[in-house]
Amino acid sequence: MSGRAATARLTPSTGSPHARILSVGSHLPEQVVTNEEICQFIDSSDEWIRSRSGVVTRHRAAPDESVVDMAEAACLVALERAGLQGSDIDAVLVATLTHPYQTPSAAAKLTDRLGATPAAAVDLSAACAGFCYGVSMACDMIRGGSARHVLVVGSEKLSDFVDPTDRGTAFLFGDGAGAVVVGPSDTPAIGPTVWGSDGSQWDALSSRSSWVEYRDQERAVWPALQMAGQTVFRWAVWDISPVARKALDAAGIAPADLAAFVPHQANSRIIDAMVKQLKLPPEVAVARDISDHGNTSAASVPIALDRILSEGLAPSGGLALLIGFGAGLVYAAQVVELP
Numbered sequence: 001m002s003g004r005a006a007t008a009r010l011t012p013s014t015g016s017p018h019a020r021i022l023s024v025g026s027h028l029p030e031q032v033v034t035n036e037e038i039c040q041f042i043d044s045s046d047e048w049i050r051s052r053s054g055v056v057t058r059h060r061a062a063p064d065e066s067v068v069d070m071a072e073a074a075c076l077v078a079l080e081r082a083g084l085q086g087s088d089i090d091a092v093l094v095a096t097l098t099h100p101y102q103t104p105s106a107a108a109k110l111t112d113r114l115g116a117t118p119a120a121a122v123d124l125s126a127a128c129a130g131f132c133y134g135v136s137m138a139c140d141m142i143r144g145g146s147a148r149h150v151l152v153v154g155s156e157k158l159s160d161f162v163d164p165t166d167r168g169t170a171f172l173f174g175d176g177a178g179a180v181v182v183g184p185s186d187t188p189a190i191g192p193t194v195w196g197s198d199g200s201q202w203d204a205l206s207s208r209s210s211w212v213e214y215r216d217q218e219r220a221v222w223p224a225l226q227m228a229g230q231t232v233f234r235w236a237v238w239d240i241s242p243v244a245r246k247a248l249d250a251a252g253i254a255p256a257d258l259a260a261f262v263p264h265q266a267n268s269r270i271i272d273a274m275v276k277q278l279k280l281p282p283e284v285a286v287a288r289d290i291s292d293h294g295n296t297s298a299a300s301v302p303i304a305l306d307r308i309l310s311e312g313l314a315p316s317g318g319l320a321l322l323i324g325f326g327a328g329l330v331y332a333a334q335v336v337e338l339p
């Protein structure tokens, strides 16, 4: 046996009893792309895209507008609404699948830009569920005492990673960013997160090659996203709706207690199916901003959340069910009190 048995006691980490979303902000790039423009590269139609996915337009970032630029714009709005500055932030979690550097993280650059250095900074790779993963982690960090204020950001430049000639994905995705500040609370305002993964379906939605294959293969293709649309659709409708129901149960509330349902904006038909399966009363505001913004992956929930609040469709202090799901396959859902 070697080493000494510990005699000194470690200082216990103590945080706030609870956490809450203090504010939300979002940013959409200027350029708006119509279905007609998408159909210049694929054999499709405005009517087909609208009826099968719900997308009417999506925003596209300028060539020099990065994931970090969009994240910064969203964070500045969220910080201002929270009455905080970058220097008040202890940790920055950026959910993204389109930051084009293997390393360093988008979060480290963003943290510096916001004047939040030396806050902890890390990117989360949980695709379209990344934002809801981040909310869960921020909540636990605040309650555990490792941070007091956390920025949770979803930022995506999917236009860099979607093949405009791929009929299965070209029409679906958009660019944008959304962010929330999560901070301490005296009362519970972020319910228990119900989350998980199913890696047996790793291939259902993935990059079509790895970076190493892209480097080594003779006829290598850019690692754009590829998707088994129907597989993902069925999974979302049949396996993910029960996750939403479990998040309500875990929070101890009924569908009628909700002011808003803010699901990942994957496809309007998936949203419709979830609303039906959850038996949401018509008074519950349902985020349906996929029509204007497309599927912005990790950014879709905070962008939709910001919109629902800005348009006065749900009140501050009301309860909202958030759910994200996507490549992995991974998912996360929680009920939150609206800022």
Ligand code: COA
Residues within 6 Å of the ligand: 042, 043, 044, 045, 048, 049, 052, 053, 128, 167, 168, 171, 205, 227, 228, 229, 230, 232, 233, 236, 266, 267, 270, 295, 325, 326, 327
């Ligand atoms: N435009 C026009 N027709 C198209 C098309 C397009 N872009 N893509 C496929 N089609 C055609 C197919 O050729 C097929 O024609 P056929 O019946 O004559 O053979 C028909 O439409 C159905 O094809 P399918 O691939 O089964 O389409 P779908 O009804 O499943 O719709 C999606 C495709 C992508 C809209 C749908 O599968 C979907 O939304 N999946 C989930 C995607 C998602 O949520 N992803 C993100 C998760 S984070």
